[in-house]
Amino acid sequence: MKTCKRCKVALPELDLTEETRKQLSELILDNQKLQGVKFLMGTGVTHENAKIIMDHMITQKGVCGRCDYNFEGVGPFDCPDCGAFNYNIL
Ligand SMILES: [Zn+2]
Numbered sequence: 001m002k003t004c005k006r007c008k009v010a011l012p013e014l015d016l017t018e019e020t021r022k023q024l025s026e027l028i029l030d031n032q033k034l035q036g037v038k039f040l041m042g043t044g045v046t047h048e049n050a051k052i053i054m055d056h057m058i059t060q061k062g063v064c065g066r067c068d069y070n071f072e073g074v075g076p077f078d079c080p081d082c083g084a085f086n087y088n089i090l
């Protein structure tokens, strides 16, 4: 399993449909992290994994969720600056 270089936690697989991805990105852009955790649990993700996922979620397009590193492209990435893994669903 992939781990985050920054906090060494094991990263759960994030498997979203196009529809659930859209719904979750709306919560993220709206800064509703707790709702995001609940939303993921509603798709069958455990509470622990949902928290890990939301802790590693970018909160604005093209910016690392842990530092201000700017990046291009789509899909998950490891930040070259702080080492944090980012689920990039926006
Ligand atoms: Zn981490």
Ligand SMILES: [Zn+2]
Pocket (backbone or CB within 6 Å): 064, 065, 066, 067, 068, 069, 079, 080, 081, 082, 083, 084
């Ligand atoms: Zn970073």
